Amino acid sequence: MSESPLLKLDQATIQFGGLIAVNNVSFELNKGDLFGLIGPNGAGKTTCFNIITGVYKPTSGKIFFRGRDISGVPSNKIAQEGICRTFQNIRLFQALSVLENVVVGGFLRHKTGLFSGLTLLPNAIKETDHLREEAMKLLEVVNLSHVANHRSADLPYGMQRRLEIARAMATQPDLLLLDEPAAGMNPQEKDELKEVVYRIRDEFDKTVLLIEHDMKFVMGLCERIFVLDRGLEIAHGPPEDIRSNPKVIEAYLGEPV
């Protein structure tokens, strides 16, 4: 028997009033996977991220991370467990600089106490410098080190998306959830993003679960894809199978890709 999957959704369901946004969804992610979650608008993809990261508690069903039940654990604890995410509608700390945004992510693993910070003791200074250095390294990975001191709200759209990835990476997660990371990017930016995602998986040893609308992008990048429609699973498998699956074509793709 191999080790347990990194992430496992077991019949996860969430209901908002009369609407079942995610309906009996089950899938597993193993360490090192590059996993795609696709489906038409309103299918429940972002809601899946929200129940995995503790924004909402599933109405029924369970979510396991490294074999441990994490359904309903609050967001900040989930981040400590090693799952971090980006947001479809970018949520940067707008007034903070690009570098500071990433340091917030890194601060999750801080060791000095608040008292050291309030009195600016040497250990707090040292830790701050260290976190800034680490953040700077991540900014290089996503190609943003040249704008490290700019206000994050002033960055163009594509850069803001990459900054969100760097910020999430700073929490040192094992599982990274990317919600439409390529939305609003031009083809060249998308190619660069693809490289970044590969690096994150191969160099940094992360597992990546991503939501994306651009089929070319997902099909080219992900090794396994899960298709959701109106909260329900309609297909699950490698890109080749998904591409030719009649149900997927009917519900989502419209025509074969």
Add this chain to the structure above:
Amino acid sequence: MGKFWTVRIASVVAALAGCFIFQTVATNLGNDYYLRLFLLAGLYVTLSVSLNLINGITGQFSIGHAAFYMIGAYTAGILTRAYYEQQPLLPELWLVIMMLAGGLFAALAGLLVGLPSLRLKGDYLAIVTLGFGEIIRIVATNQQSVGGSYGFSFGPKVVAPWMVCLLAIITIAICRNLLKSAHGLPFLAVREDEIAASAMGVNVTKTKVAAFVLGSALAGAAGAILALNEGYLNPDIFKMDVSFLILTMVVLGGTGSITGSALAAIFLFLTIEIPRNIQTADGQKVQITLASLLMAGLAIAIAISLLRKIKDHFHGPPNQRLIRNLGVIGGSIAGAIVLSMILNATTVMGDKTFEFDKLRMVILSIMLLVVMLLRPQGVLAHHEFSWDFVKRLFRKDHDDKAEVAS
């Protein structure tokens, strides 16, 4: 670590020197009334900077800061009345102990109020702090043991101006240190976006409560200084006006800016206190005519609309814009004076007059209105005083252009 200790020792020496200067100035004012103003202005710096920690840095809307000021003051007053006689300590040492006690009780109250209301999303804190401020005032008004609405006195008075200065410096240092170290970032992150902060592992409730309790404790310590300085307390000292004044200081100074809150505290406190005592040569209160008042209002309205125009459409260098702004303001003032003189000379307006000191709150409201219209982020916005800025002022070659380009 050599550099650390050099900086640290230099800061402490500078702080002590500041306290010494404050003390010297205070004791040489020669007039009890001025001394009191001076001390109160210092206390307001602490109050404003500590509220800025809650409202500006952490983004929680607390509007009842006077409540914690009051709790600190009453704690110190009650304890002094009960125990001062039975202990052998120096008055200054007693003051320090009272500051700690006042801070502790205010912190506990902060925890009591903050914990339930800060767990919830939304602006519950504003409502709860507003209510809390009124409740404890009413409780004190109905407690005969503290003299009800007449208040109570206790001895001895401990007038220690240097302590006022020291508390303000400590408050500023705490906030500045927080922002200098990575520990401040979660607070700012909570202000910017709670959901994202939480996704990055920030315990949002804990962070908010920490800011609230710390801010309350500092206000409580300021209350203890006030109590021992006056030797007398009553509930009316801590009316809602005080909370409103502190809040105005934070908003005007630029929410989030420590420098802004501190400067606005001094400026606003003097703006509302000085008119109280401006007198004409024969000891009468200054009167202001209805015509002057109307013209002043008109001038402000015109100045605001012109300044907005300049702000939106003028793209020249900053110094030229500054000159234009000042020109508009100066022109408006001059125009208002001339027009009101003309109007006063005619009999159109009659001779309706107002006492100037009744207009204190009006002036405060107008200032708030003007700043909100022209610069919603506050005068200093999020900028802080820094030595780099001073250096740049004195250097001829301005390299800020290079910074923008990079």
